[in-house]
Amino acid sequence: MEYDFKAIEAKWQARWAAKGTFKAVEDPTKPKYYVLDMFPYPSGAGLHVGHPLGYIASDIYSRYKRLCGYNVLHPMGYDAFGLPAEQYAIQTGQHPEITTTRNIDRYRGQLDRIGFSYDWDREVRTCDPEFYKWTQWAFLKMFDSWYDPEQDKARPLPELTARLEKEGYGDVTAAQWNSASEKEKSDILMRYRMAYQGETSVNWCPKLGTVLANDEVKEGLSVRGGFPVEQKKMKQWLLRVSAYAPRLLEGLDGLDWSDSLKEMQRNWIGKSEGTEMVFDTICDGKELPVTIFTTRADTVFGVTFMVLAPESDLVPQLTSESCRSEVEDYLRQVAKKTERERISDTHTVTGVFSGSYGINPLTGEKIPIWISEYVLAGYGTGAIMAVPAHDSRDYAFARKFNLPIIPLIEGCDVSKESFDAKEGVMCNSGFLNGMQVKEAIEAAKDYVEAHGLGKRKTNYRLRDAIFSRQRYWGEPFPIYYKNGIPTPLPEDALPLVLPQTDEFKPAETGEPPLARIKDWTYEGLPLETSTMPGFAGSSAYYLRYMSPRDGEALVSSEANAYWQDVDLYLGGAEHATGHLIYSRFWNKFLYDLGYVCKEEPFRKLVNQGMIQGRSSFVYRIVGTNTFVSAGLKDSYKTTEIHVDINLVRSDRLDMAAFRKWRPEFADARFILEEGEYICGYAVEKMSKSMYNVVNPDDICANYGADTLRLYEMFLGPLEQSKPWDTKGIDGVNRFLKKFWRLFYDRSELLVTDGKATAEELKVLHRLIAKEKEDMESFSFNTTISAFMIAVNDLTAMKCSKREILEPLLVLLSPYAPHIAEELWEKMGHGQSVTFARFPEYVEAYTVENNCTYAVSFNGKTRFTTELPADMGREEVEKKVRAMEQTSKYVEGKEIVKVIVVPGKIVNIVVK
RNA sequence: GCCUUGGUGGUGAAAUGGUAGACACGAGGGACUUAAAAUCCCUUGGACCGAAAGGUCCGUGCGGGUUCGAUUCCCGCCCGAGGCACCA
Numbered sequence: 001m002e003y004d005f006k007a008i009e010a011k012w013q014a015r016w017a018a019k020g021t022f023k024a025v026e027d028p029t030k031p032k033y034y035v036l037d038m039f040p041y042p043s044g045a046g047l048h049v050g051h052p053l054g055y056i057a058s059d060i061y062s063r064y065k066r067l068c069g070y071n072v073l074h075p076m077g078y079d080a081f082g083l084p085a086e087q088y089a090i091q092t093g094q095h096p097e098i099t100t101t102r103n104i105d106r107y108r109g110q111l112d113r114i115g116f117s118y119d120w121d122r123e124v125r126t127c128d129p130e131f132y133k134w135t136q137w138a139f140l141k142m143f144d145s146w147y148d149p150e151q152d153k154a155r156p157l158p159e160l161t162a163r164l165e166k167e168g169y170g171d172v173t174a175a176q177w178n179s180a181s182e183k184e185k186s187d188i189l190m191r192y193r194m195a196y197q198g199e200t201s202v203n204w205c206p207k208l209g210t211v212l213a214n215d216e217v218k219e220g221l222s223v224r225g226g227f228p229v230e231q232k233k234m235k236q237w238l239l240r241v242s243a244y245a246p247r248l249l250e251g252l253d254g255l256d257w258s259d260s261l262k263e264m265q266r267n268w269i270g271k272s273e274g275t276e277m278v279f280d281t282i283c284d285g286k287e288l289p290v291t292i293f294t295t296r297a298d299t300v301f302g303v304t305f306m307v308l309a310p311e312s313d314l315v316p317q318l319t320s321e322s323c324r325s326e327v328e329d330y331l332r333q334v335a336k337k338t339e340r341e342r343i344s345d346t347h348t349v350t351g352v353f354s355g356s357y358g359i360n361p362l363t364g365e366k367i368p369i370w371i372s373e374y375v376l377a378g379y380g381t382g383a384i385m386a387v388p389a390h391d392s393r394d395y396a397f398a399r400k401f402n403l404p405i406i407p408l409i410e411g412c413d414v415s416k417e418s419f420d421a422k423e424g425v426m427c428n429s430g431f432l433n434g435m436q437v438k439e440a441i442e443a444a445k446d447y448v449e450a451h452g453l454g455k456r457k458t459n460y461r462l463r464d465a466i467f468s469r470q471r472y473w474g475e476p477f478p479i480y481y482k483n484g485i486p487t488p489l490p491e492d493a494l495p496l497v498l499p500q501t502d503e504f505k506p507a508e509t510g511e512p513p514l515a516r517i518k519d520w521t522y523e524g525l526p527l528e529t530s531t532m533p534g535f536a537g538s539s540a541y542y543l544r545y546m547s548p549r550d551g552e553a554l555v556s557s558e559a560n561a562y563w564q565d566v567d568l569y570l571g572g573a574e575h576a577t578g579h580l581i582y583s584r585f586w587n588k589f590l591y592d593l594g595y596v597c598k599e600e601p602f603r604k605l606v607n608q609g610m611i612q613g614r615s616s617f618v619y620r621i622v623g624t625n626t627f628v629s630a631g632l633k634d635s636y637k638t639t640e641i642h643v644d645i646n647l648v649r650s651d652r653l654d655m656a657a658f659r660k661w662r663p664e665f666a667d668a669r670f671i672l673e674e675g676e677y678i679c680g681y682a683v684e685k686m687s688k689s690m691y692n693v694v695n696p697d698d699i700c701a702n703y704g705a706d707t708l709r710l711y712e713m714f715l716g717p718l719e720q721s722k723p724w725d726t727k728g729i730d731g732v733n734r735f736l737k738k739f740w741r742l743f744y745d746r747s748e749l750l751v752t753d754g755k756a757t758a759e760e761l762k763v764l765h766r767l768i769a770k771e772k773e774d775m776e777s778f779s780f781n782t783t784i785s786a787f788m789i790a791v792n793d794l795t796a797m798k799c800s801k802r803e804i805l806e807p808l809l810v811l812l813s814p815y816a817p818h819i820a821e822e823l824w825e826k827m828g829h830g831q832s833v834t835f836a837r838f839p840e841y842v843e844a845y846t847v848e849n850n851c852t853y854a855v856s857f858n859g860k861t862r863f864t865t866e867l868p869a870d871m872g873r874e875e876v877e878k879k880v881r882a883m884e885q886t887s888k889y890v891e892g893k894e895i896v897k898v899i900v901v902p903g904k905i906v907n908i909v910v911k
Numbered sequence: 912g913c914c915u916u917g918g919u920g921g922u923g924a925a926a927u928g929g930u931a932g933a934c935a936c937g938a939g940g941g942a943c944u945u946a947a948a949a950u951c952c953c954u955u956g957g958a959c960c961g962a963a964a965g966g967u968c969c970g971u972g973c974g975g976g977u978u979c980g981a982u983u984c985c986c987g988c989c990c991g992a993g994g995c996a997c998c999a
Contacts, residue, residue, distance in 0.1 A: 260915045260994080267914065267995055274999080294999060307999090347997095372997095379998045386999085392912090393997055461998055573993075650937070714935070716923060720916095721992075728923060728936040735935090737950090782925065785934035792934095 003740035005704030009818045013115055021832050022117040024073045026562045033070040034563050035062045036542055036602075038571030038579075039077045039124075042103035043084060047110045048686050049694045049712070049724050050611030056709050057608060057718050057778060058570040059116045063814035064775055066117075067838035073563055074117055075545040077124035078104050081132075082534045083208065083224045086473040089504045096473040096504070100127060110697060115705045115817055117834070122548045126537030127473075133495035134544060134554040135536050136478040138586065139467075140488050141593060142195035143479070147243035153592035154194055154243075161189070186485045194240045194589060195467065197486055201311060201377070202466055204232035209506030210470045211236060213533060214463065215578040231335075234510075237468040237477065237530070241585045245269050245460035248584055256604040258719070264576040270461025275445050277454035279306060279385065281369060283356035284320045290358065293380030293459060296422075297444035298437060299387040301429040302406045304398065306358045306369045307351070307384050310334045311377035318369055320355025327352050327371060334373050349374070349400040360385075361453045362430065372397060380459055392418045409437065465582060467533060470512035472504045474531030480522040489522060496527070538579050539586040542566050542601060555596065565598040573607040580605075606778060609721035613692030616648045617641060617680040618658070625664075628671040630680040643679060644691040650727050653677040683723040694724055706816035707733045713780035713815065735788050736819060739812070742791065742800055743823050750800040751827060763793045764804050771811055780815070787812065802827070810836045 016022065035058050040051065055076075062074040078100075085096040085103075104125065111118075124131050148155045163169045164177040172188055180188065190196045202211040207227035211234060216223050241248075249269045252262045274295035281290050292306065308314055310331050319327045330352040351372030358367050374393050375384050388398035388405040395418035398405050407414045409424035422441070426432045431447070432440045448454045468477070478489040478496045489496060499517050506512055514520050514529040521527055540554060547559035580602075587601040618627045619638035628636050630651075647657045655677055659666050670677050686693050699708045710732040716722050743751055756764075770786040773779075794804065806827065813820035813833045824833040 258915090263915055264994055270995095270998065272998070292999085296999075374997045374999095376998065384999050391999065393999075396997095459998080576994075714923085722923075725923075725936090731935040734950095741950095781923090782934080785925075788934055 002746075003737050003744075003819070005706065005736075005818070008822045009113075009115065009700075009705050012818045012821045013112060015821075016115075016117075016832075017112075017120075019832075020121075021834055022074065022119050023121060024071065024075075024119045026559060027071050028562070030069065030071040032073065032563055033062075033065045033568075034073045034542075034566045035065070035568045036074075036545075036566045036570070037076060038569070038575065039079050039538070039541060040107065041079045041082055041084070042100060042107045044088065044099065044103055045688065045693075046103075046106050047696055048611075049696050049699065049708075050686055052111075052114055052696055052708075053611055053712050053718070054570045054572070054606075054608035055111070055116060056114070056712050057606070057780065058568065060709075060713070060780060060814040061568060061775070061778070062117055063817060063834065064838075066834055067810060067814070067836060069837060072117075073122075073545065074119060075122040075124075075548075076111070076116070076118040076120070077122075077541060077545070078107070078126065079534070079538050079541075080104065080125045080127040081474045081532075081537050083210075083471070083473075086471055086504055087208075087225070089473070093502065095500075095502070097127070113697060113700045113705060114708060117817070122545050124541055124544050124548055126475075126541065129495040129497050130549075131541075131544065132475045132537060134540070135475050135532065136494050136496060137491065137554060138540060138590070139195055139532070139536075140478055140491065140494075141595075142239060142589060143193055143488050145194045145589070145593065146189075146192035147194060147240060152247075154589050156593070157189065157193065160192055164188070182483070183485055194243070196238055196240065197235060198238050198464075199233060199235050200238065200466070201231050202234050202236055203229045204234065204510075205229045208471075209510065211466055211468065213466050213535070213578070215581075216533075236466050237528075238464040239467050239582075239585070241465045241581070242460060242462050244585050244588055245271070245462045246458075247588060248462070248581065249460075251584065251588075251600050255600060255602070257602075258573075258605070258607060261573055261576050261580075261605065261607060264573075265581060268462060268577040268581065271458060272460075273456070273458050275448055275454050276381065276457040277361065277385070277448055279358040279361060281306075281318060281356055281358045283318045283354075286317075288314075288317060290314060290318070290383055291381045291454070292383045292385050293457060294385055296387065296390065296441065297448055298426065298429070298432060298440035299390050299408055300360065300362050300385065300444060300448075301432070302387045302389050302408045303360050303365075303367060303385040304388060304404045304406060305367050305386045307375045307386050307394075307397070308354065308369065308371050309375040309377035309382040310371055310373055312375075312382035314383060315354070315371060318354050318356040319371075323353060323355030327354060330371065337373075349396050351397060351401060353401075361448075368403070370397070370401070378463060379461065388418060389414045390419055392420055394418070462581075465535075465585075467536070468528075468530035469533045470506050470510055470530050472498075472501065472513040472531065474498075474533065475536055476514065476531055477528035479528040480525045481528070482525055486528070487525075493522070496522075498531075535579055535582045539582045540590070542569075542583070543587075543590075543596060553595075554590075560597055565600065566602045567604060569602040569605045570608060571605075572610065606719065608718050611686065611715075612683050612721065612723045613686035613690060613694070614645070614723045614725050615682050615684050615690045615692040616643050616645050616651070616653075617682070618643045618653065618677070619680065624669075625667060626669045626671060627677065629673040629676070630678045631673045632671060633680070640680070642689075642691050645694070648679050651679050651681060653679050686724070694726060699726070699729070703729055703733050704736075704818070706736055706819050710736070710784055710815055714784045716781055718778045718780065732784070735784075735791060736816060738791050738795060739787075740819065740823075742794055742805060742808075743826065749826060751802050751805055752800055754801050754803075756799070756801050756803040760794070760797060760799045760801065760804050763790050763797075763799075764807060766790070767811060768807070784815065787815075809833065810838065 037055050037058050058074070062072050066072050080100050085100050088094070088099055089096045126132060126135070144157045145154045146157055146160045147153070148159070160169060164172060164174065166174060168174040168177060177185070177188070190198070203214065203217050204211055205222045205227050208222055208225060212222055212229060217229050220229055221227060222229055249266060249271055252265060255262070272295055274293055275297040276291050276293050277297065277300070278289050278291050281288050290306070308318065315327070315331070330350070334350075351370050354369045354371050356369045358369050359365070360367060374397065375382065386394040386397065388394040388403065389407045390409070395405065395414070397403070405414055406428055407419070408426055408429050409419055410427045412419040412424060422437045424437055426435050426437065426440045429440070432443060435443060445456055449456065476496050476498055478494060479486050480489065481487065499514070499520055501513060501517055503516055504513055507516070512529045512531070514527075514531070520529065543555040543560070546563045547553070547556040550556045550559070583601055587596060588599055590596045591599045617630075617640045619630065619633040619636070620627050620641055622637045622639055628638060643653065643658065644661060647654050647661060655670055659668055684690050684692065696708060707729060711729045714732050743749060767786050767790045771783050774783040790808070809820050809824055809827070810833060813824070813836070817833070820833050824836070
């Protein structure tokens with residue numbers, strides 16, 4: 001019987017679905033394991049072979065964990081709200097719901113063809129009202145909570161209002177609070193709510209007609225679409241993510257994530273410890289204290305000017321009459337610049353003198369106050385003390401505007417550039433003279449605090465997340481306006497369902513599509529017209545999978561108590577500063593309020609690499625329809641043209657197919673190398689326009705899902721980015737065919753019950769050891785190599801013994817589940833291999849057959865070799881002596897002692 | 912500029928202090944076949960010696976160091992990828 005992957009895969013996919021093989025049910029008698037993939041955004045282009053890479057890895061791991069006796073939760077769903085569907089709707093007039101549903105169906109078909117062990121009964125879609133009800137619910141909870149710095153956690157808002165009523169809070173006294181109007185009370189609470197409305201400078205993208213979060217902007221262009229983004233002051237909803245900055249930072253330590261990803265988050269959170277210092281200032285005779293932030297309090301004796309951010313609230317107050325028109329000119333210039341211009345132009349120094357002066361609190365010196373865009377309004381206090389000698393930006397500014405530069409470190413040369421390093425001995429610095437810089441920083445901080453000039457302060461770069469989008473295809477806010485005061489909908493009014501419309505474009509004025517809908521009201525009052533951003537729906541979806549149909553809670557407490565948190569999360573590193581920060585924030589918030597039992601949502605995180613495309617090129621001689629083979633192209637003047645990779649095999653062009661590909665190539669002529677046309681290639685992003693997209697459906701049709709799964713893993717280390725190249729796929733396909741032939745010879749089942757030889761057992765044991773070792777580090781590629789070696793060995797030994805093949809099948813089943821199921825059944829098992837128990841079928845065979853001996857000199861391990869476990873000390877010594885004959889490593893050394901550790905490793909200490 | 916990674920055959924890659932290149936692709940040769948497909952076997956880092964069996968030297972981006980021994984550890988460079996970027 002031949003290996004008929006088509007029939008086998010169709011049969012088992014149908015059977016798994018019919019029997020609910022992968023249905024996860026809470027079972028307190030079994031340990032749980034939660035394996036999660038980052039759910040996809042269902043785009044119109046469908047899946048290409050890069051998408052399933054992570055899904056295959058997590059599926060292998062899920063299936064392995066099931067074999068080890070864990071109760072595995074392995075769900076999948078769709079991140080279905082978002083801009084592309086809406087852009088498409090604007091272009092075509094088709095409702096995003098229709099295209100989204102169509103895309104989801106296509107994705108599902110493609111995913112099913114690969115044979116994943118998802119529990120589809122738990123599927124979620126973020127655009128489903130039954131799902132986004134809980135996104136809205138979480139928003140309401142954030143709206144009705146504040147961050148209590150004393151308890152260091154989020155608390156229900158009534159705790160704050162009670163305090164305001166009784167004793168006041170912050171800068172609001174009880175009397176002020178109790179006599180405040182509704183509107184005033186709302187404004188005060190907005191300063192504390194976890195979800196709040198604020199007037200902020202936002203990334204406004206005119207082309208998309210919406211604001212974007214910082215992580216949705218790259219180099220001044222929108223991530224989706226690549227349109228220019230500018231700064232604009234707008235009233236927006238925000239999430240007080242910054243309140244969690246310290247906990248988001250500390251929480252990283254306990255997580256099993258890659259160092260690079262943790263580092264990215266640390267940079268994004270951006271902790272910096274410094275000092276807030278108060279400088280007195282004078283503007284046209286009026287005095288005003290100004291607080292600045294610095295990490296270099298030690299350099300205060302070198303302050304020669306101060307700088308304000310153009311957007312700082314202090315600018316109007318600190319602009320003197322004589323300088324007003326120049327300052328206003330400058331502010332206009334700055335405002336006109338887009339974010340992109342400001343970023344690409346960081347080397348041009350701009351600024352204007354404000355006409356006011358500050359007083360150095362330590363020296364009493366009078367210093368000018370300038371305004372410049374190199375100071376950011378959103379960080380620290382929006383005002384700095386400038387020390388040109390020891391800060392490169394201050395230095396550039398001082399050079400440009402001829403401000404004095406005072407060096408503070410002995411022997412440093414500041415004639416060409418600033419001395420930014422924190423090393424050397426202080427000078428020109430009063431009481432700090434003679435100290436090392438590091439000591440001086442601490443001494444200066446102490447001094448400033450002791451003399452009441454300021455206090456220590458830790459700042460974070462992490463900003464509050466802008467949470468509203470002026471778009472249609474997102475979750476509506478459960479907020480309406482009563483006399484202009486934002487008011488939450490009652491919980492039982494959820495979900496607030498997105499209304500139907502056929503006009504998806506935002507108005508020119510920036511008015512969102514929902515503003516055009518006349519009856520978008522609640523009890524006759526206007527509802528909020530912006531919608532939530534893409535990350536809203538993805539921030540807690542992993543919780544919803546635990547009890548996806550629960551009508552009473554985001555996650556039922558029983559389900560949450562059982563599944564706890566995600567044990568393994570697999571996805572791309574591109575979500576490091578977006579989704580993975582927001583999710584952690586969201587989860588911590590729910591944890592503070594007691595809705596979930598774990599503070600961190602994702603215990604272990606693995607980032608799979610991107611799969612790039614491998615594009616092929618033909619070279620047309622300019623002005624002709626003649627194509628020259630890659631090796632000869634340098635002799636001609638040619639144009640490089642992308643050619644569909646389906647017309648190319650092993651870089652050789654199928655010329656007949658190429659002529660048929662497009663009418664203009666119908667009469668193409670070729671200049672060949674040794675009778676063939678060789679194409680050039682390049683590694684690029686996989687995309688339609690480069691004709692390099694490989695569809696997993698085609699691979700499944702030609703080679704089968706098991707081959708696709710093995711090949712994707714065989715391609716190289718999971719975390720590494722690599723180009724897709726189909727040409728190596730025959731290797732793993734051959735392996736599966738060989739594997740099949742261990743069991744079947746044409747029509748006959750070969751499997752026998754004979755006792756395995758030691759040699760045969762050794763082949764199996766090597767494989768078991770390898771698989772166990774590699775599974776935890778996701779080194780699936782080397783395990784597959786080990787499988788190939790084992791199968792080659794067994795083939796050579798003509799071994800088809802049940803004792804060997806049965807555990808082999810169990811071992812292979814996570815990687816190539818269809819073929820494993822089929823053969824498992826053929827061997828007479830009534831139940832799916834999914835329910836085979838790894839210990840029972842595999843570990844029972846791991847006898848103490850081999851162990852490793854290490855030879856060491858001076859206590860350090862020098863040389864390891866494999867010897868039989870039952871070898872006694874004398875024999876080991878004899879063996880080592882024999883090694884002397886063949887090994888240069890122990891030649892002429894005297895054996896001092898042999899340390900036998902029962903079971904495993906033996907140290908042979910040699911002198 | 913800063914942070915994180917990585918650099919090994921024609922290609923994807925193994926090896927985390929102990930015979931570098933496992934495994935696979937591609938290439939070349941052979942067997943079976945009318946032929947093709949499929950399958951199987953041999954060769955395949957480079958240079959050199961040898962009739963052959965076999966042997967010698969070089970080789971993991973570059974330069975140093977530690978070590979009996981370094982792809983692996985340490986120091987200094989060069990190059991690629993990803994992230995951050997006036998964050999005071």
